[in-house]
Amino acid sequence: MINLRIPASPAADDTVAAGQNVKFAARDVNVHYGNKHAIRGIDIDILENEVVAFIGPSGCGKSTFLRCLNRMNDTLDGCKVSGDIRLDGEDIYSPSVDVVHLRARVGMVFQKPNPFPKSIYDNVAYGPRIHGLCASQDELDATVERSLRGAGLWNEVKDRLADPGNGLSGGQQQRLCIARAIAVEPEVILMDEPCSALDPIATGLVEQLIDELRRRYTIVIVTHNMQQAARVSQKTAFFHLGDLAEFGETEAIFTNPRDERTQGYITGRYG
Amino acid sequence: MNQEHTVKSFDAALAKLDRALARMGGAVESQLADALEALDRRDPQLAGGIAERDSEIDRDEQSINLDCVRLLALRQPMATDLRTIMSVYKTTGHLERMGDHAAGFARRAQEIITRPPLAETAGVLHLGKMAQEAVRQALDAFIDRDCDKAEAVHRRDDEVDALYNQLFRDITAAMSREPSAIAVATPLLFMAKSLERIADQAADIAQTVLFMVRGEMPGVNPVKLANNNFSVISTKNQPSSPATDGVIGQESDE
Numbered sequence: 001m002i003n004l005r006i007p008a009s010p011a012a013d014d015t016v017a018a019g020q021n022v023k024f025a026a027r028d029v030n031v032h033y034g035n036k037h038a039i040r041g042i043d044i045d046i047l048e049n050e051v052v053a054f055i056g057p058s059g060c061g062k063s064t065f066l067r068c069l070n071r072m073n074d075t076l077d078g079c080k081v082s083g084d085i086r087l088d089g090e091d092i093y094s095p096s097v098d099v100v101h102l103r104a105r106v107g108m109v110f111q112k113p114n115p116f117p118k119s120i121y122d123n124v125a126y127g128p129r130i131h132g133l134c135a136s137q138d139e140l141d142a143t144v145e146r147s148l149r150g151a152g153l154w155n156e157v158k159d160r161l162a163d164p165g166n167g168l169s170g171g172q173q174q175r176l177c178i179a180r181a182i183a184v185e186p187e188v189i190l191m192d193e194p195c196s197a198l199d200p201i202a203t204g205l206v207e208q209l210i211d212e213l214r215r216r217y218t219i220v221i222v223t224h225n226m227q228q229a230a231r232v233s234q235k236t237a238f239f240h241l242g243d244l245a246e247f248g249e250t251e252a253i254f255t256n257p258r259d260e261r262t263q264g265y266i267t268g269r270y271g
Numbered sequence: 272m273n274q275e276h277t278v279k280s281f282d283a284a285l286a287k288l289d290r291a292l293a294r295m296g297g298a299v300e301s302q303l304a305d306a307l308e309a310l311d312r313r314d315p316q317l318a319g320g321i322a323e324r325d326s327e328i329d330r331d332e333q334s335i336n337l338d339c340v341r342l343l344a345l346r347q348p349m350a351t352d353l354r355t356i357m358s359v360y361k362t363t364g365h366l367e368r369m370g371d372h373a374a375g376f377a378r379r380a381q382e383i384i385t386r387p388p389l390a391e392t393a394g395v396l397h398l399g400k401m402a403q404e405a406v407r408q409a410l411d412a413f414i415d416r417d418c419d420k421a422e423a424v425h426r427r428d429d430e431v432d433a434l435y436n437q438l439f440r441d442i443t444a445a446m447s448r449e450p451s452a453i454a455v456a457t458p459l460l461f462m463a464k465s466l467e468r469i470a471d472q473a474a475d476i477a478q479t480v481l482f483m484v485r486g487e488m489p490g491v492n493p494v495k496l497a498n499n500n501f502s503v504i505s506t507k508n509q510p511s512s513p514a515t516d517g518v519i520g521q522e523s524d525e
Contacts (some may be wrong), residue, residue, distance in 0.1 A: 228346055241492050256486025266349040268276045 021048040021088075023188060023218040024069060029083035031064050031073065036066050040242040042083070046235075051210060051219045053229035053250065056239035057270065062222050063181030065239065066190050069101050069220065070106035087188070104131055105193035107181035111193040113173035115180075120157050124148060125163040127184035143183055143248055153208050171202020178209060182217070189213065191221040195228060207232050226266055230254045238262045281346055288359050289414060290523055292366075295331040296410040299369045302328070303406065303469065306377040307399040310392065310462070313384040321377035327369035332363040350486075358483035361415060365472040365479075369406065372465040372472075379458035386455050391444060393462050394438045401431050402466040405473035412480045424477035425489075428470055435467040 024046040031039035039061045046052050054062035064073065071092060073079045085092050092102055104127065115123050124144045127133075134140040144161070148154040153175045157168070165176050174194055181189055191210075195203040210219055210232045221230050229236050230250060237247040238259070246259040257263045264270050276282050302324055309318035339360040342348065348356055405424050412420035446456045476521065478489050 125384060226349065230349075255353060257350050263350050267352050268278055268281065269274065 003073045005115070014088045020172060022046070023048040023050075023088065024220075025084075025086045025089075026065075026068075027084040029065065029068060029081070031061070031068065031082075032078075032080045033076070034078040038242055039068070042244045044237060044244060044247055045234055046218060046220060048068060048218050049213050049216075050235060051221065051233040052237060053233035054220065054222045054237050054239060055224070055226060055229050055265075056245075057265065058224075060239040061242040062237075062239040063192055065244075066192055066220060066222050069190055070103050070108060072108065073102075074099065099159055099183040104184045105186055106188040106190060107184065107186035108190045109174070109181055109194045110175050111196050113170060113177050114170070115173050115176050116120070118165060119162045120148075120165050120168070120176060121161040124179050124183045127180060131184055133184060147183040148176075150182050150213070152212075152254070163171065169202070171205060174198060174202070174206060175209065178206070178213075184214070186217060188218045188220065193222055195222065199218060203228070205224040226254070237264065240265070280442060281352075284338075284342055284346070285352065285355060288335065288342070288356070290408060291335045291338065292359050292362060293410065293414055295328060295335065295363060295366050296406075296413075297389040298324070298328055298331065299366045299373065300403070300406055300410070302370055302373040303376075303399070303403055304312065306373045306380060307396060307403070309377060310380040310384065310399075311396055314390070315319045315381050315384055315423070318384065322374040325370050325374040328367055332367040333443070335363045336360055351483075354483045354486060358413075358479045360469075361479050362476050365476050369469045369472045372469050376462045376465045379462050383455045383458050387440070389452060389455050389459060391438060391442050391445060391456070391459060394434070394441065395466065398431065398463055399435050400464045401434065402470040402473070405470040409473040409480070412477055416480070418481055418484050421477035421480040421484075425474050428474040430489050431467060431470040435463055438463045474503035 022045045024044070026044045026046075029039060029042040050118065054066060056062045067073045068081055068085060069087075069092075071081075071082055077211075081093065083203065087102070087106065091097070116126060118126070121144055124147050125140055128140060128143050134143055134210055145154060145158075150155060153172060153179065156172060157163075157176075166173065168176060178189070178194075195206050198206065207228065212219065213219060213230055221229075221232065233250045236250045236253040238245045238253065238257070238261070240261045246253065246257055246262045248258075253262060254266060305317055306321050308314070309321065339356050342356050346352070354400055405427060408420050408424045411417065412424065442456050442460050442463070446453050481487065481489050
């Protein structure tokens with residue numbers, strides 16, 4: 001008898017060439033907050049144009065590890081990151097790395113939409129301006145439009161670009177933050193529970209956007225919503241007490257996890 | 272791993288599914304046992320009541336499947352829970368088919384026990400014992416989540432097929448020898464086929480158990496090309512009977 005493993009799920013859009021280049025390679029990554037060992041020896045490869053979901057109970061280290069990927073932990077007092085994290089083979093913790101440039105390459109969207117207290121236009125134009133990405137006003141206008149279109153927001157805001165960004169609905173604000181992130185042409189977008197403050201309709205729009213964005217970007221998403229992880233990601237990583245307990249094809253993780261801790265967590269037999 | 276769900280009512284709902292499936296399986300086992308006994312004891316009254324019980328089994332299938340759909344919608348199960356619910360859903364379908372086959376067997380038994388018996392009836396009863404054992408073991412494997420038992424059911428399915436093929440040859444040979452036996456032999460062939468299908472369904476349940484427990488889909492059995500067609504007769508240069516032409520195998524749901 002031939003035994004077949006549950007096949008890997010096909011890509012959401014088979015016309016998208018599956019990027020097989022390793023975008024992020026992390027080896028033996030440890031994070032300490034003072035005496036607390038928050039992340040323990042994480043090894044993971046994140047492939048280009050993939051959506052990878054990080055799941056796990058609160059305090060498991062998933063957001064801490066996510067923030068290691070664009071050095072957001074650098075600003076935290078008492079936080080020490082060790083190990084090796086490479087973006088396209090380049091050590092992102094090398095002293096020669098420009099962190100501002102790194103964060104342009106690896107953008108981030110947070111749990112709570114956080115538009116700047118500026119107009120919709122200026123929210124999106126902010127990054128290209130400070131990074132000097134546009135040579136003219138026309139080019140900047142085109143970048144703002146392209147970014148808002150990319151975030152699926154253009155049709156809703158094109159007639160009121162001068163209105164304040166924080167006057168939009170929660171879902172629109174989150175898509176505005178995504179537009180702001182993609183305006184600087186990042187390679188990777190990190191999302192830390194981007195839909196936790198959104199209603200199901202706004203969540204659906206963001207999930208559809210994630211599916212579209214992965215044609216151009218690599219996306220890493222932290223989520224507490226396992227159905228969301230199952231819906232949007234190709235790979236899922238389960239973190240537990242600072243360990244990467246299991247990492248694999250999303251379909252396999254949610255139908256036949258290998259690790260008992262994963263099994264317990266995703267079936268609700270936790271604690 | 273903690274075996275209980277944090278939400279206890281989910282455990283209760285899953286346990287209820289298991290109990291309902293065990294009850295449905297028991298009803299099918301009893302239907303099959305009575306059908307075989309009716310043939311063995313040549314009891315038309317017993318045979319006559321069996322088909323009526325089939326609607327109960329159909330209702331069980333619908334009710335259990337609705338519970339599965341409800342759990343899928345309300346609990347959004349993952350991993351073992353997802354596989355368990357899908358396996359229950361699939362297994363009710365197999366049991367329902369077994370019930371149909373047992374009912375068909377009983378109807379034909381009722382028809383042939385008014386006529387002189389064929390010697391091959393003993394072989395059909397033996398095939399019935401093997402099918403019964405396969406059903407019992409498959410249901411035990413399901414309830415106990417026992418892969419060893421499930422694999423045993425799978426292995427023994429080849430023996431069932433071998434006996435069925437032997438019976439097919441014997442019964443068709445009897446038809447050729449004695450055309451007056453056709454009126455009994457033809458239904459008897461269908462009855463043997465029903466038993467072989469019941470054992471097949473049991474093997475499918477066993478396969479489902481392996482998926483449920485291990486999360487791996489056992490390989491698909493290739494389409495059977497057993498010697499249960501008319502080429503057997505023609506290769507022996509024996510004339511085929513008009514009464515059986517194009518009939519055997521039509522009932523097959525392979």
